[in-house]
Structures are given as structure tokens and as C-alpha cells.
Amino acid sequence: xxxxxxxxxxxxxxxxxxxTIYVDVPRQMGAQFRSYGANMLILPKExxxxxxxxxxxxxxxIPQDELIGATPYRYVRLDMTSRQQSFTAAGxxxxxxxxxxxxxxxxxxxxxxxxxxxxxxxxxxxxxAKVGSSMELTYQPTALSENLNPEESRVPNAMLSGSAExxxxxxxxxxxKLDENGTIASLEIDAGTQTPEYGGRASEDEAYLGQxxxxxxxxxxxxxxxxxxxxxxxxxxxxxxxxxxRMTEKSVKPQTMNFTVTGILTTxxxxxxxxxxxxxxxxxxxxxxxxxxxxxxxxAGAEQLEAYADAITQDSGTVRARLVKRVTRSEASxxxxxxxxxxxxxxxxxxxxxxxxxxxxxxxxxxxRREIGLRKALGxxxxxIRKEFLGExxxxxxxxxxxxxxxGFVFAQVVSVNVFGSSITFQPLLLPITIIVSxxxxxxxCLLPIKRAVAIDPALVLKGE
Amino acid sequence: MSLLELKNVSKIYGDLKALDNxxxxxxxxxxxxxxxxxxxxxxxxxxxxxxxxKPTKGEVLLDEVDISKESSKNLTDIRRDKIGLIFxxxxxxxxxxxxxxxxxxxxxHSMPDEEEALEALERVGLxxxxxxxxxxxxxxxxxxxxxxxxxxxxxxxxxxxxxxxxLDEANENIVLDLFxxxxxxxxxxxxxxxxxxxxxxxxxxxxxxxxxxxxEVINENFGK
Numbered sequence: 001x002x003x004x005x006x007x008x009x010x011x012x013x014x015x016x017x018x019x020t021i022y023v024d025v026p027r028q029m030g031a032q033f034r035s036y037g038a039n040m041l042i043l044p045k046e047x048x049x050x051x052x053x054x055x056x057x058x059x060x061x062i063p064q065d066e067l068i069g070a071t072p073y074r075y076v077r078l079d080m081t082s083r084q085q086s087f088t089a090a091g092x093x094x095x096x097x098x099x100x101x102x103x104x105x106x107x108x109x110x111x112x113x114x115x116x117x118x119x120x121x122x123x124x125x126x127x128x129a130k131v132g133s134s135m136e137l138t139y140q141p142t143a144l145s146e147n148l149n150p151e152e153s154r155v156p157n158a159m160l161s162g163s164a165e166x167x168x169x170x171x172x173x174x175x176x177k178l179d180e181n182g183t184i185a186s187l188e189i190d191a192g193t194q195t196p197e198y199g200g201r202a203s204e205d206e207a208y209l210g211q212x213x214x215x216x217x218x219x220x221x222x223x224x225x226x227x228x229x230x231x232x233x234x235x236x237x238x239x240x241x242x243x244x245x246r247m248t249e250k251s252v253k254p255q256t257m258n259f260t261v262t263g264i265l266t267t268x269x270x271x272x273x274x275x276x277x278x279x280x281x282x283x284x285x286x287x288x289x290x291x292x293x294x295x296x297x298x299x300a301g302a303e304q305l306e307a308y309a310d311a312i313t314q315d316s317g318t319v320r321a322r323l324v325k326r327v328t329r330s331e332a333s334x335x336x337x338x339x340x341x342x343x344x345x346x347x348x349x350x351x352x353x354x355x356x357x358x359x360x361x362x363x364x365x366x367x368x369r370r371e372i373g374l375r376k377a378l379g380x381x382x383x384x385i386r387k388e389f390l391g392e393x394x395x396x397x398x399x400x401x402x403x404x405x406x407x408g409f410v411f412a413q414v415v416s417v418n419v420f421g422s423s424i425t426f427q428p429l430l431l432p433i434t435i436i437v438s439x440x441x442x443x444x445x446c447l448l449p450i451k452r453a454v455a456i457d458p459a460l461v462l463k464g465e
Numbered sequence: 466m467s468l469l470e471l472k473n474v475s476k477i478y479g480d481l482k483a484l485d486n487x488x489x490x491x492x493x494x495x496x497x498x499x500x501x502x503x504x505x506x507x508x509x510x511x512x513x514x515x516x517x518x519k520p521t522k523g524e525v526l527l528d529e530v531d532i533s534k535e536s537s538k539n540l541t542d543i544r545r546d547k548i549g550l551i552f553x554x555x556x557x558x559x560x561x562x563x564x565x566x567x568x569x570x571x572x573x574h575s576m577p578d579e580e581e582a583l584e585a586l587e588r589v590g591l592x593x594x595x596x597x598x599x600x601x602x603x604x605x606x607x608x609x610x611x612x613x614x615x616x617x618x619x620x621x622x623x624x625x626x627x628x629x630x631x632l633d634e635a636n637e638n639i640v641l642d643l644f645x646x647x648x649x650x651x652x653x654x655x656x657x658x659x660x661x662x663x664x665x666x667x668x669x670x671x672x673x674x675x676x677x678x679x680x681e682v683i684n685e686n687f688g689k
Contacts, residue, residue: 377544378573457517
């Protein structure tokens with residue numbers, strides 16, 4: 001009897017444990033997968049701008065308890081003053097970075113104050129930066145940068161210079177001055193690398209040069225400017241050079257700020273060649289609070305994620321959401337396999353429990369053969385024998401179920417702590433379910449033994465056995 | 466008035482005729498002993514009278530009902546309502562006390578009533594042993610508990626299978642005295658035995674041999 005109780009108890013323990021883990025695992029796995037990075041991106045729609053307000057609005061479409069983190073990024077090229085070198089800088093929110101990129105490995109610490117930066121390992125190696133060292137960063141506004149406010153490309157009296165590849169691989173250099181309206185006031189072209197009798201004339205041909213005066217940037221090569229005859233390639237290079245011309249120091253002052261390095265970032269990825277600074281500092285440097293992208297880590301299944309992304313994209317006029325498919329897909333497929341595995345193991349365990357309980361009850365019946373015979377001789381009907389054993393079985397199931405429900409939680413907790421490194425929430429509904437299943441299993445296991453008990457001949461008590 | 470009547474009853478196992486065309490009747494209130502060597506058909510007859518087996522041929526009327534054709538479910542009901550059984554091996558439920566063992570019989574019959582069960586134990590002189598387990602009782606005491614159990618539901622017929630077979634003489638006498646008392650109260654008793662002394666206590670002895678009634682002996686000294 002004790003063996004039957006134990007086997008039901010163990011069966012119920014494994015059942016309750018596995019179901020608990022199974023219920024909890026999507027959450028656990030979700031968290032595990034979240035450590036591989038963001039699974040959703042928020043981007044501006046075509047021709048729109050992403051900023052903090054738009055991002056906050058989009059985030060409202062995702063339940064707070066499912067949103068693990070949302071990290072905004074703005075990417076800009078910055079120059080390092082000490083060296084003639086430029087690199088990508090990312091403005092971000094350092095409180096969110098560890099949530100969406102838990103794999104970031106930091107030597108030192110994340111910046112907490114303004115004027116502090118996190119430097120990628122490869123940059124740090126190149127420039128010899130260490131935690132605590134300082135670096136001066138310069139933002140050089142580009143006149144025709146896509147990110148720049150169109151107004152800034154028409155800064156009054158700005159001096160611009162640029163270059164482009166012309167005929168035969170030779171470079172064409174331009175320098176131009178804008179007037180008070182921001183249109184071209186004068187233009188100088190250095191076409192010394194071009195064929196003197198064709199492209200080379202660009203720097204002297206008055207009629208050609210005259211066309212540029214009063215034009216607004218950017219230029220469109222066919223509409224605004226007639227090409228120098230016999231020098232189409234050079235003419236196109238001139239327009240390109242003007243359109244990509246940058247403001248010189250004389251016109252718009254570059255912003256320079258001093259930063260302290262608080263940490264060196266190792267990721268094994270491209271982030272190692274970035275410098276990270278706070279969005280506040282980025283805004284001080286560039287004068288714009290615009291964002292390029294926000295990385296989101298959401299704890300939800302693939303279908304749910306898709307629903308959130310669709311809701312964000314449809315309801316917002318300015319932003320769209322995109323899933324990082326690689327992560328969400330592998331998550332779904334692992335969960336699917338896990339479900340099948342848990343189902344299979346549970347089935348096997350229940351089957352084994354049934355066999356064990358059935359065998360034990362069978363032994364109990366043959367052990368109590370005489371007593372059962374006596375009870376029948378004393379007038380016990382088949383029904384009351386059935387009831388007695390079924391009652392016993394159900395009682396076993398109840399005890400085992402209670403035991404299993406409690407031990408199962410402990411079991412799941414131990415497994416969870418050891419495998420996933422996190423604890424589990426108690427599922428209150430699981431206890432009654434475990435008890436009911438245990439009782440059902442116990443009752444089922446008793447069917448054959450009961451049949452055997454009912455078949456016992458009461459006359460056996462009359463023989464001298 | 467006849468309580469039990471067997472008409473040309475046979476029980477055949479393959480080639481073996483355990484009972485061969487047996488007829489007998491037992492009146493209400495009669496005390497009958499059935500004797501015979503092993504293999505004479507005593508057990509088979511006991512099973513049939515005790516509603517635990519059915520004859521191959523013939524009729525068995527118990528209280529004017531033919532029990533030879535009843536389903537086993539109905540036989541259980543009849544056995545419970547009309548027959549009290551006493552066994553050679555006593556057969557008590559070993560994890561229940563004396564009074565609980567008596568109450569088991571009440572439980573299957575109607576409702577357990579501890580007071581009534583204690584009264585039944587008092588009749589067999591064991592009221593003060595009511596809370597003892599079978600292992601704490603002597604063989605004689607156990608058999609007396611079984612007598613109390615057999616009579617608790619006021620059966621029409623008490624059927625005893627070698628009731629003194631495992632008892633010493635003193636206890637045998639106690640049990641026989643109890644039977645005499647029951648007989649006086651009008652209970653019908655059928656006692657299967659191979660002990661001539663036990664048979665002599667009855668009014669009438671039926672001797673079985675080879676599945677047939679060999680002879681009947683009326684006890685001239687009964688009640689003296």
C-alpha cells in the first residue's frame with residue numbers, strides 16, 4: 001500500500017513538476033532568449049523621423065510586464081580631435097542597454113553621468129583608451145547630411161568644400177561660398193587632374209561656372225546645370241562634389257566636448273568599433289534629439305510579437321515595428337520541441353505510475369483474498385467490493401496528489417534554479433489539477449485489481465484454506 | 466414448515482458427481498448435522514445451501530424460493546438476508562476489533578449499530594473483549610465472535626462449517642451451548658461436521674457418502 005502511495009506520489013511529483021516547468025518555461029526560455037538580444041525593432045517610416053515621443057507612443061502597444069527593455073539608438077559620425085580619425089558614435093539610454101543587450105560585456109562600468117562614454121574594444125585598442133582616460137570628440141555638421149535639418153544646408157554665408165571622383169579616377173575639388181540667403185554666391189573648382197582641353201576647363205569656363213550662382217543646394221545635375229561640352233564625367237563630378245560638400249570650420253562651428261571613458265565594451269560584434277554616449281550628450285553635440293532605431297526586448301511568443309508589431313505599425317503615422325525573425329523563430333521552434341518532450345515524458349511517467357499502482361493493488365487484492373472472500377460471504381455485493389477498492393484507490397490518489405503537488409513544486413523549483421538559474425512562481429491551479437489527475441490515474445490503475453477482487457469466490461472461506 | 470428443501474440435486478464436475486441426486490428437507494427451527502468423510506460432498510452441499518454455488522441439476526428451495534437458478538447477484542442478497550455463516554477457520558478481519566468484525570456483517574446487511582453489536586457479543590459472553598483484535602483473542606473466543614457475527618442480522622438459517630474443528634473440548638462445549646440456546650430461540654441450524662459429538666448435539670444427522678445421502682439418524686437423546 002505504501003508502495004502504491006509512493007508511486008502515485010512520485011508520479012504526481014513528476015507530473016506536477018514537469019507541468020510547472022512547462023508552464024513556466026516559455027517565460028524562462030523567453031528570458032533566456034532575451035539574453036541573445038532584442039527581438040523587435042522600432043524604426044521611422046519612410047520620410048519620417050523617430051524621436052522619444054514617437055517611441056513612447058509605440059511602447060504603449062506592448063503590455064508593461066512583457067516589455068523587458070527598449071533601448072533607443074542614434075548613430076552619428078564623430079571625429080576624435082586628437083587624431084585625424086572619425087568613427088561611429090551611438091547615443092543611447094544606458095539604463096536600457098543591459099536589458100536589450102545582456103551579452104554586452106563591460107570592463108569598467110556603464111556611464112551614469114553626462115560627459116561619460118563607453119568605448120568599443122577595437123577603438124580602445126586603436127587609440128589606447130583606458131577606463132578613466134579622457135577623450136575629446138567633435139561633431140562636424142555635414143551640410144548635406146541626410147540627418148541634418150534642411151535649413152542647416154542653407155546656412156547664410158557658409159563656406160563649403162567637397163570632392164568627387166572625376167574622369168579617369170582623378171579627383172575634382174570644389175569650394176563654394178553661400179550668400180545671406182543660403183544660395184551659391186561663388187564657386188571655385190580645382191580640376192587639375194582632368195584632361196586639360198576637356199574637363200580641365202571646368203575651373204576657367206566662365207559660362208559654365210556662371211550657372212551655379214544663385215542655385216539652391218542640393219543641385220540636380222540635369223535640371224540645374226548644363227554639362228561642360230565634351231566633359232560629362234567631370235561635370236557630374238563637380239555636382240556630386242558640391243552636393244557632398246561639408247561646411248568648413250569657418251562657417252558652422254563644429255561642436256567639441258570632452259568625455260571620460262567609464263567602460264570598455266566587448267561584444268565580439270560590430271559594437272566594438274562604436275563609441276557609446278548618452279542621448280543627452282548626443283543632443284548637446286548635434287543639436288538634435290532624433291533617433292535612428294529602438295531595440296526592444298519583449299517577452300512574448302512569436303504570434304503575439306507579430307500582433308504587437310502590426311498594431312504599432314498600423315496605428316502610428318511615423319514609426320514602424322519589425323521583428324528580429326532569427327531570434328523569434330528559433331525561440332518558437334525550441335518551445336515546440338520542449339512541449340512535445342514534456343508531453344511525452346509526462347505520458348510515460350503516468351503510464352509507469354499506472355503499471356506500478358496496478359501491480360501493487362493486484363498484490364493487495366491477492367494478499368487480502370480471504371478477507372474479500374469473507375466479506376462477500378458475509379453479504380458484500382460486487383458493487384460494495386468495487387466501491388471499497390475504488391475508494392481506497394481514490395484516497396491513495398488524493399494523498400499522492402497532495403504530496404506530488406507540493407513535492408512537484410519543490411522539484412520544479414530545484415530544476416529551474418539549476419537549469420535556468422531562476423525561481424518559479426507557484427501555480428495555484430496546479431495543485432487541484434495534480435490531485436484530480438492522480439485520483440483518475442489511481443482509479444484507472446485499480447480497474448484490473450478490482451475486477452480480480454470481484455471475481456473472488458466467497459466459497460473459498462468454507463474450505464480449510 | 467419446511468425452510469430448506471433440496472429436490473434431486475446433483476453437482477457434476479466433469480466426470481465427478483460431487484452430489485448425486487440428493488433430496489432432503491430441513492424444517493423451520495430444526496437443528497440438523499451433516500456428516501460424512503472427506504469427498505462425500507459435504508462442502509459442495511454447504512456451498513449450494515450457502516448460496517455460493519449452484520447445482521447442475523435439481524431444485525433448492527430456501528424459504529419457498531428456488532435458489533438454484535438465481536443470478537449470483539441475487540444469491541448474494543439472499544445469503545446476506547437469510548443466512549448466517551460460521552467457519553472452521555473463524556475468518557475474522559485481522560485489523561478490526563471484535564465488535565468491528567461483528568459490525569462488518571451489519572454494514573453489508575443494513576447499518577452498523579455498535580450497541581446492537583455489543584449486545585450480540587454479550588450473548589456470546591465477550592462484551593468485555595469487544596475492543597480486542599483477533600490476535601489478542603483465543604481460538605474459542607474468536608469463534609464466539611463469529612457466532613455473534615453470524616446471528617447479528619437475525620438470519621433464518623445458521624450454516625456452520627466444522628465450527629469446532631479448531632477448538633479444544635472446553636471451547637467446543639461453549640459453542641455447542643450457544644447453538645443450543647439459538648435453537649431454543651427458534652433459529653434453524655445446519656452444522657457440517659465430521660465430529661460425532663458435535664453431530665450428536667443436533668436433532669437429526671444426515672450422513673453423506675459418495676455424493677449421496679447414505680442415511681439419516683434421529684437423535685433420540687436430543688434435549689436430554
